[in-house]
Amino acid sequence: MVEEVGIPTVLVSTGRDLTAQVLPPRSVFVNFPMGNPFGPPGDVALQRAILLDALRLAETATEGGALVDLPYAWGSDFAPGFERMAEAMAR
Amino acid sequence: MEPIRYVERLNAHYARQGFPPYRWTVNEAAPLTPLEKPLAACRVSMLTSGGVSRCASLAWNPDARDDLRLDAIARDAPSDDFQIHDSYYDHRDADGDLNCVFAIDRLRELVREGVIADVAPRLWSGFMGRIYTRRAVVNEAAPALARELEKDRVDLFVLVPA
Numbered sequence: 001m002v003e004e005v006g007i008p009t010v011l012v013s014t015g016r017d018l019t020a021q022v023l024p025p026r027s028v029f030v031n032f033p034m035g036n037p038f039g040p041p042g043d044v045a046l047q048r049a050i051l052l053d054a055l056r057l058a059e060t061a062t063e064g065g066a067l068v069d070l071p072y073a074w075g076s077d078f079a080p081g082f083e084r085m086a087e088a089m090a091r
Numbered sequence: 092m093e094p095i096r097y098v099e100r101l102n103a104h105y106a107r108q109g110f111p112p113y114r115w116t117v118n119e120a121a122p123l124t125p126l127e128k129p130l131a132a133c134r135v136s137m138l139t140s141g142g143v144s145r146c147a148s149l150a151w152n153p154d155a156r157d158d159l160r161l162d163a164i165a166r167d168a169p170s171d172d173f174q175i176h177d178s179y180y181d182h183r184d185a186d187g188d189l190n191c192v193f194a195i196d197r198l199r200e201l202v203r204e205g206v207i208a209d210v211a212p213r214l215w216s217g218f219m220g221r222i223y224t225r226r227a228v229v230n231e232a233a234p235a236l237a238r239e240l241e242k243d244r245v246d247l248f249v250l251v252p253a
Contacts, residue, residue, distance in 0.1 A: 001233035002248055003124040007240050011250040016094035023118040024250070031094050034180040035141070037251055038197070041188035051197045051249070055130055055207065058247050064121035077092050085181055086104040 010054045010061075012037045019067060026061045028054045028068050033078040046072065116225065126247060133246035135201075136211035138236075139193040140218040141185065141253030142177025153178040155220030159232045163239075164214040170196050177219055180253045192253055211243040219253070 002009050003025050011027040013019040014034050019027045030037055030050055039046040053070055098115055105113055126133070142151040144162055152158060153176040170189040175182045185191040195214060201207045215236065222228060240248060 001229065002237045002240060003122045005234075005237045005241055006124055007237065007245055007248055008124045008126045009248045009250055011252070013252065015097045015252070017096050017098050018115070021098070021115060021117045023121045025121045025123050029094070031092065034253055035182050036184055036191050037253070038191055038194045041184045041191055044190075044197070047190050047194050048197045048200065051194045052201070052206065054249055055135070055201070055247065058126045059130055061123065064123035074092075079092065079095050081181065082095055083100070086100065089104065089108065089178060 008058050010058045012050065012054050013067075016067075016069075023065045025064050026057050026066045028057055028070050030070050030072055032072070032074050033081065036074075039072070110221075111223070113221065114223075114225070128246065130207055130247075131205060132208050134209050134211050134244055135198060135207050135247045135249060136214055136240060136243065136245045137193065137195065137198060137249040137251065138215040138217065139251050139253065141180070141182065141192040141216075141251070142175050142219045143173055143185075143189070143193055143216045144176075146172050146174055150174055150176045151219055152176070153220075157222055157224045157227075158220055159217070159222070159224075159227060161215060161217030161232065161236060164195075164216055166199075166210040166212055166214060168195065168214070177253060179220060182253070185253075192251060194251075198249075208246075211240070211245045213239065213243055 011024045013027045013029045016029045038050050173189050
């Protein structure tokens with residue numbers, strides 16, 4: 001909708017499968033927990049890097065649906081935390 | 092670690108909790124509007140869908156469904172003047188540092204560094220929770236937001252689902 005009025009968009013995603021099927025015009029994927037698309041609290045350098053990677057993609061992407069995997073690692077397995085959260089949802 | 096397969100996992104959880112089946116959006120193609128100017132000349136805005144509101148504003152319903160409320164956030168809003176209400180993700184980190192989900196301090200720093208030209212007068216918070224009324228988003232809410240972005244002469248819009 002926004003692209004259709006002529007404003008480029010870029011999405012910062014933590015859900016690779018979701019983003020791949022929605023196919024926004026441009027996305028960067030960070031393999032971090034939902035709730036941390038820009039990284040851990042207080043990590044100014046990493047937050048800045050992820051935001052900048054997203055902005056740069058707006059300059060470089062040439063095809064709609066670009067999905068770029070960013071190289072940052074969370075450092076621990078957050079899948080169990082997600083499962084607990086999903087289990088508790090809407091109780 | 093491998094990326095979590097959210098579609099598969101959430102379908103399983105939703106079914107167990109008795110929610111109606113979620114019709115995930117699947118698109119085969121995406122439009123692309125080229126960025127017409129260098130980043131350093133761009134006015135940037137940002138949207139969070141993470142249940143984020145100013146302390147003086149209404150809290151979001153943490154279990155929202157089909158809530159198409161959209162809050163405009165002043166570009167100079169202090170990042171420690173926000174509350175987060177959203178039961179769909181773990182926002183404990185973001186409660187302490189809003190930039191985890193809505194990197195508004197980082198955005199403003201990029202202006203000072205000259206990486207981008209400026210931050211738009213309004214940033215945005217909305218489309219949180221589960222939205223089943225896709226038609227209302229596509230036909231009304233999203234085009235309305237696009238018009239507001241045009242009014243603010245936004246060159247580039249950063250979308251951040253929580």
